[in-house]
Amino acid sequence: RKKNIFKLSQGEYVAVEKLESTYxxxxLLDQVWVYGNSFKSSLVAVAVPGAGLQAWAASNGVAGDMDAIVQSPAAKKAVLDELQALAKGDKLKGFEVVKALHLDAKPWTIDDDLLTPTFKLKRP
Incomplete structure (x- = not known):
């Protein structure tokens, strides 16, 4: 799909579905959405954590419910480190590796208008 390819500020084209399948x-995550635009040189991931992140938090001293966990800098760093390790394992290029992360505690649904009726991620 045309919406699933975009250009970064340095002129590199990114096929985002390939990256999302890697991530x-x-x-630690249940859902991942990767975003980039022609005004920035790096990618951002927006993700919904899963039970794996809750288990990580319990074993690493991050207390609280999922809303508290997603606000934790340690949890964000752990997820970002794992995403970067996955990118390295799949031999992604430097501009295809996410450099920033936002964790969203609420799973995405069709009712939120974040998924299509066929459960694909919506893009702006």
Whole structure:
């Protein structure tokens, strides 16, 4: 789909579905959406954590419910480190590796207008 390819500020084209399939391998996350635009040189991931991140938080001293966990800098760093390790494992190019992350505690749904009726991620 045309919306799934975009250009970064340095002129590189990014096929975002390929990247999302790599990042979905994370055991810490349930949903991942990658964003980039022609005004920035790096990618941002927006992700919904899963049970894996709750288990990580419990074993690493991050207390609270999922809303508290997603606000934790340690949790964000752990997820970002895992995403970057997955990117390295799949031999992604430097501009295809996410450099920033936002964690969203609420799973995405069709009712939120974040998924299509066929459960694909919506893009702006």
């Amino acid at each position: 979905k391998k994370s055991k």
